[in-house]
Amino acid sequence: MRHRPITRASRCSAGLAAAAGAMLLLSGGMARAATIAITVSDLAFEPAVAEATVGDTIEWRNVDFVGHTATDRSGQWDVALPAGKTASIGMTTPGVMSYFCRFHPQMTGIIRVKPKL
Numbered sequence: 001m002r003h004r005p006i007t008r009a010s011r012c013s014a015g016l017a018a019a020a021g022a023m024l025l026l027s028g029g030m031a032r033a034a035t036i037a038i039t040v041s042d043l044a045f046e047p048a049v050a051e052a053t054v055g056d057t058i059e060w061r062n063v064d065f066v067g068h069t070a071t072d073r074s075g076q077w078d079v080a081l082p083a084g085k086t087a088s089i090g091m092t093t094p095g096v097m098s099y100f101c102r103f104h105p106q107m108t109g110i111i112r113v114k115p116k117l
Helices: 008-028
Strands: 035-041 044-046 049-053 057-062 068-072 078-081 086-090 095-100 108-114
Touching: 035 049, 035 068, 057 078, 078 086
Parallel strands: 035 057, 049 108
Antiparallel strands: 035 044, 057 086, 068 078, 068 095, 095 108
8 A cells, every 4th residue: 555645735635624524513503593673662562473493582672652571471481671672581492482561461472482403
């Protein structure tokens, strides 16, 4: 069996290939978390149905002149939304979460949270 001499170019190529492979492996399992914006306006959550992935952040922006809440019907979270303010929570569990405003129960929303891949 004949061996080829190791040259500076072959060392550099091998190093670049290893680095590219490592980056590919690392990036494949690490999707970036997103911020999903929900606007509170005219006594409504918009969008009324939001899609998220575990690790994402839901951010409510209350542009109404009155305070609201985003209150999970199962009691897992209750977010105060003062007039003109923003509040957020991180999504940690997959599932469908139904929420409402405690002050205005006709205001409802749904967040569908998918598992992280």
